[in-house]
Amino acid sequence: MGNPIIELRDTAFTAQNKTIVRGINLALNQGQTCALIGPSGGGKSTVLKLAAGLILPTAGEAYFNGQGISTMTRQQTLVFRKEAAFVFQDSALWANQNIRQILELPLKIHFPSISQRERTQRIVEILALVGYKRDLDIRPAALSMGEQKLIAFARALTCDPSLLYLDEWTESLDDTSARRMVRLVKKRQEAGHTIVFVSHNLAVIKELAQRICMIVDGRLALDISGEELANNDNLSRMIEKGIAE
Numbered sequence: 001m002g003n004p005i006i007e008l009r010d011t012a013f014t015a016q017n018k019t020i021v022r023g024i025n026l027a028l029n030q031g032q033t034c035a036l037i038g039p040s041g042g043g044k045s046t047v048l049k050l051a052a053g054l055i056l057p058t059a060g061e062a063y064f065n066g067q068g069i070s071t072m073t074r075q076q077t078l079v080f081r082k083e084a085a086f087v088f089q090d091s092a093l094w095a096n097q098n099i100r101q102i103l104e105l106p107l108k109i110h111f112p113s114i115s116q117r118e119r120t121q122r123i124v125e126i127l128a129l130v131g132y133k134r135d136l137d138i139r140p141a142a143l144s145m146g147e148q149k150l151i152a153f154a155r156a157l158t159c160d161p162s163l164l165y166l167d168e169w170t171e172s173l174d175d176t177s178a179r180r181m182v183r184l185v186k187k188r189q190e191a192g193h194t195i196v197f198v199s200h201n202l203a204v205i206k207e208l209a210q211r212i213c214m215i216v217d218g219r220l221a222l223d224i225s226g227e228e229l230a231n232n233d234n235l236s237r238m239i240e241k242g243i244a245e
Ligand SMILES: Nc1ncnc2c1ncn2[C@@H]1O[C@H](COP(=O)(O)OP(=O)(O)O)[C@@H](O)[C@H]1O
Pocket: 015, 016, 018, 020, 038, 039, 040, 041, 042, 043, 044, 045, 046, 047
């Protein structure tokens, strides 16, 4: 099995006197694809951000390759940030930057020595991959939610991360774009990359996830394999209904 690439050990996250998630234990091996499911407000995005080191647990610890994320040196953090890319539920693009600037930033941080020409080439390649066809000189506000998601996806892929965190990533996309993103993720999966995603889309979950974790009221309520989901019609129906209960 080897050591987990990502591990949450008894983690909790409290903000504004509210415990949002607690007692979360989750270990993912390199190359695993894990879907986080559950009702809205249950804590899926919080668990995803803890696993990505974007927020630090208020109890317990999150680990990347055995290293506690909260105790990383600046250099270790930089390596982790290059390897681990995140697509936010709301895309979270810089409002005052144009698309070119948004996509250049990770390359400037993680590949400071490459030329402007190489950066442009990489950006054009990535945009073709995600199927974005509009201008590079416009700002996010001029884009639809779906187009913003494509840019968020493109930004996440610019530095060729080995770990991908995707939060409700097909939700605002049209069917063609959603299919294209699923294919892109599948390719990365086949290349041995590690993927953690939040989704309410049963077909996407069944197609990609080897492991499914359900977060309810801030707790890990269920942790099953893709095969177990395939054989569990009740759970499939719950996911299709948005696990509203
Ligand atoms: N930093 C925060 N401060 C206060 N409340 C938060 C914070 N982050 C999340 N929450 C709240 O915690 C709950 C779970 O949030 P979230 O992880 O986004 O759930 P999900 O992604 O499953 O919908 C929500 O009610 C949300 O408003």
